[in-house]
Amino acid sequence: MTTRKEQAEWRREQLLDAALAVFAAKGVDGASVKDIATAADVTPGLLYRYFDSKEALVETLLRERGFLPRLRELLTAGHTGRPARETLIDLLTAFDTLLADNADLVALFFGATRARPALAELTGEGQRLIGAFLDTQVDAGELRPHDTRTAARTLFATVAVNRAMRAPIDITALVGLLYPDER
């Protein structure tokens, strides 16, 4: 037996799902509230019981569905014991996979960020996290001590842009470029 609250929560998520799909497909401006309601199989009016406006839908998606938490979790997870080079490859692969799995969100982010600072925030955070990771490895003597901030930005940007362009890059080759296997 589902309680009132559970049902409401379910409906809310369903509306967010529908909105995300429609926004990704048509862009925020190109998607009408009616489109979203139709996709969720409800009437436009109902949306307004759950969200104040179309804009509120976008903001909620950006806030609640943002993959920044998952990214942070990913990058700060302990990678003890394995060689830094392999860990870096795992890390970037996980990031790439995250982007691929959230293609709709990535599309929304790219389209919705003109007026909203969300993407800048995301990229900043991502670069910072990768940079921090690189620093620890350099300190541990596992990686060559060059400019880790530039390296972080390079790695992050390259993976992100090529995934966004739907032309994913070979991550092993990418890491090999910056941190050649010296053997």
Add this chain to the structure above:
Amino acid sequence: MTTRKEQAEWRREQLLDAALAVFAAKGVDGASVKDIATAADVTPGLLYRYFDSKEALVETLLRERGFLPRLRELLTAGHTGRPARETLIDLLTAFDTLLADNADLVALFFGATRARPALAELTGEGQRLIGAFLDTQVDAGELRPHDTRTAARTLFATVAVNRAMRAPIDITALVGLLYPDER
């Protein structure tokens, strides 16, 4: 004394300027024809003497103002005599400057490319040109012979993304990352 033809040409350019500025600021969907007309200090109706539709305005900007020709010119210019490493830095700097000088266009490209293949074309072309350049240098023994395609994509993506995010990168450091100064 300006002839009718000159005056018409001037007006056309003015309208394109206004449209570009407004599109960059608000996005294509967010900008109304009235916005553009107001920015150009004319009546909306006048726009239709010069362009068939708002969409035609976008297409014209992408076609006539596209910086792809300038990019191509830049990348294929003869760089004889100087060390490859320095030429690469010059090249990427020029590319970065080009993007900076055309910030509005870059914004338009990013916003307008959902339905239009222009950006994909641009990135593809850019990466190809940089890759071709790297190949010649590797052949000449000036650069280390690693995966030039991946290197090209990395360089291009990094410069482009960081410029688009308005957080330009240190290009010397970037090149130093991929092609360390061995001395």
Add this chain to the structure above:
Amino acid sequence: MTTRKEQAEWRREQLLDAALAVFAAKGVDGASVKDIATAADVTPGLLYRYFDSKEALVETLLRERGFLPRLRELLTAGHTGRPARETLIDLLTAFDTLLADNADLVALFFGATRARPALAELTGEGQRLIGAFLDTQVDAGELRPHDTRTAARTLFATVAVNRAMRAPIDITALVGLLYPDER
């Protein structure tokens, strides 16, 4: 207590009524959607909940309000027992009355038929039906055996044109012309 469905149906009819009146008064091109909405005492936007476009409004009127079915019914109704001459008068009078009762529709037909084949269809059908009726009467020996097709076209055109011009004709005299009372 009116249900939602009934209310919607009522609104739909009301909009068609308003549209017919406005179209008849100003012609299809001369009538704006705003005119129709004002006549129906609603907002222009509401029209689009019920009809896809102004053109759809015209088509719906021509289809749903067309008097062709009633005309057919009229002409094919059994007229047994009475003298053909009187029946013919009754018939044309009923036709004339039908046109008079649907003056707005007649006006719409005349104005809207430039691009639409509705009127041609109507006249063709009308002439055919009257012709068929005349044939049966001639076969029965009730009317003089002259060219019934020409007679039908003559009768139909005369009644229609004079009614359309709002100068109705004396139908008894008209019939008397073609089928003189021989007594």
Add this chain to the structure above:
Amino acid sequence: MTTRKEQAEWRREQLLDAALAVFAAKGVDGASVKDIATAADVTPGLLYRYFDSKEALVETLLRERGFLPRLRELLTAGHTGRPARETLIDLLTAFDTLLADNADLVALFFGATRARPALAELTGEGQRLIGAFLDTQVDAGELRPHDTRTAARTLFATVAVNRAMRAPIDITALVGLLYPDER
């Protein structure tokens, strides 16, 4: 050597020709001033040197190109010596031909008469003229003395409507209907 005045007159007629053709093809409302100017191979502005407005064009066409004068001339021409029945056939045939030769004008009349009383005037005049002719023939004992007014309206309406519907009628049969050849 054409004088100024001749050239102006020529241009004026050219514009009227173009306007008539375009009005007939698209209807008065459907034709834009630009359409007419294009058809006349001039610019819209020039039209306003010759006519005050689009409406003035319509009125001028209706007034100057109206075939009422030619109709009157036709109907009042002396038809001495020939049998009334044949004269009537000649008359209606000429009328029918007149309509056929002026199909554009007929179309304009039908489309333009909603707000303008021109067509009513035309039909009234036409019927009166035919009626007057019939009267003289009845007085002369050439035709049977039935209701000449109804007969006139019948003949006129039948020819006009069937020509307007582009399904011209057999005029000899039509006259034979009203005034049977008694031999």
Add this chain to the structure above:
DNA sequence: CATGAATGAGAATTCATTCAT
């Protein structure tokens, strides 16, 4: 005489949002 740039008013249509049911 002729052009065509420019305007202003208005056209059809869409859509986020509200609200009675």
Add this chain to the structure above:
DNA sequence: TATGAATGAATTCTCATTCAT
């Protein structure tokens, strides 16, 4: 909770008309 009728404001676009050149 859910519906869907209704609104009002905005949007893209058209067009008769004017006027400087």
